[in-house]
Amino acid sequence: MKELSLHILDIAENSVNAGAGNISITIEENKLKNLLTIVIEDDGKGMNAEMVARVTDPFTTSRTTRKVGLGIPFLKAAAEACNGKLEIRSAVGKGTRVETTFQLDHIDRMPMGNIQSTFLDLLVGYPDTHWIFNYTIDQNTYTLDSEPLRKILQEIPYSDPGVLKYLKHEINSGMLNLELTKQEIP
Numbered sequence: 377m378k379e380l381s382l383h384i385l386d387i388a389e390n391s392v393n394a395g396a397g398n399i400s401i402t403i404e405e406n407k408l409k410n411l412l413t414i415v416i417e418d419d420g421k422g423m424n425a426e427m428v429a430r431v432t433d434p435f436t437t438s439r440t441t442r443k444v445g446l447g448i449p450f451l452k453a454a455a456e457a458c459n460g461k462l463e464i465r466s467a468v469g470k471g472t473r474v475e476t477t478f479q480l481d482h483i484d485r486m487p488m489g490n491i492q493s494t495f496l497d498l499l500v501g502y503p504d505t506h507w508i509f510n511y512t513i514d515q516n517t518y519t520l521d522s523e524p525l526r527k528i529l530q531e532i533p534y535s536d537p538g539v540l541k542y543l544k545h546e547i548n549s550g551m552l553n554l555e556l557t558k559q560e561i562p
Contacts (some may be wrong), residue, residue, distance in 0.1 A: 377447075377450060377486075378486060378487075378489075379486055379487055379488065379489025379490070380414065380487070380488050380489055380491075381488055381489035381490055381491045381493070381494040382489060382494075383414075383447065383450070383451045383454070383476075383486075384401060384403075384491070384494055385494045385497065385498065386447035387416045387447060387448070387451070388416055388494075388498055388558075389472055389498075390447065391416065391418035391420050391472065392420075392433070392502050392505060394418065394420030394421045394422070394472065395420045395421050396417060396418035396419050396420035396471065396505065397452075397503055397504075397506060398418065398419045398505070398508075399416065399417070399418045399419075399498075399506070399507055399508075400415075400416070400417050400418075400431070400507075400508040400509075400510070401414075401415070401416050401495075401498075401507070401508070401510070402414070402415040402416075402417075402438055402511075402512075402534060403415075403488075403491070403510070403511045403512070404510075404513075405480060405512065405513045405514070406480070406512075406514065407513075407514055407560045408478065408514070409481055410481055411477055411478070411479070411480055412460075412477065412478040412479075412480045412485065413475065413476070414475070414476045414477075414479050415446050415473065415474070415475045415476075415477075416473070416474045417471065417472070417473040417474075418471045418472055418473075419470070419471040420428040420471050420472060420476045420485075421468065421469065421471075422466045422467045422468045422469055422470050422471050422472055423464075423466040423468065423472060424466075424468050427466075427472075428464050428466050430463075431448055431464060432448055432449050432452050432462070432464075433449065448462070448464075451476055452476075454478075454485075455476045455477060455478055457482075457484050457526075458478040458482035458484055458485040459478070459479040459482060459542045460476065460477040460478040460479060461476070461477055462474070462475070462476045463475045463476075475526040486548075491511065491551070492544075492547045492548050492551050495509050495520065495547055496511075496540075496543055496544060496547060496559070497541060499522060499534050500534045500535050503526075503534050503535075504534060505522070506522055506523050506526075506561050507520070507521070507522040508521050508522070509521075511550075511551065511554060512557075513554050513557060514557075516553075516554055516557045517554075518550035518553065518554050519522060519553060520546070520547060520550065521524065529530060
């Protein structure tokens with residue numbers, strides 16, 4: 377994978393496949409600490425200590441469609457190549473937390489990619505999941521919580537053309553405001 381947004385999509389889909397009803401994705405760019413942090417946390421079935429210890433091995437997977445699981449090992453390698461790390465905490469029946477850090481300005485750090493599209497794909501693709509997306513640049517945060525949206529929309533699906541148009545606009549506007557704020561900070 378060439379973009380961090382694709383890694384986020386992969387790990388979030390792992391959370392869905394683990395039966396998570398609530399998934400939060402938090403991304404923080406901290407210019408002062410020169411740190412990019414990505415946290416994906418869920419309330420899925422979780423993993424035992426043995427599986428957590430083995431999950432960064434590319435030949436360990438719980439999927440039945442293939443014999444390798446490259447998402448987490450590749451993300452770990454990408455983080456370590458940029459003076460970062462990957463940490464996984466999990467408990468059976470309680471969920472999993474994957475935290476990855478990168479040196480923000482490292483020359484080899486993958487670009488974020490189209491995170492707006494990733495957020496939208498997850499919302500539309502898994503409408504029954506409660507999603508919380510937080511993107512912070514220094515002290516400014518954009519948050520999208522699917523629960524209030526679901527209450528407003530009631531029976532109207534996220535894939536409805538009008539809803540899709542609104543969601544694209546909402547996410548793109550929120551991210552654009554963050555980017556503009558980022559440019560203002562010296």
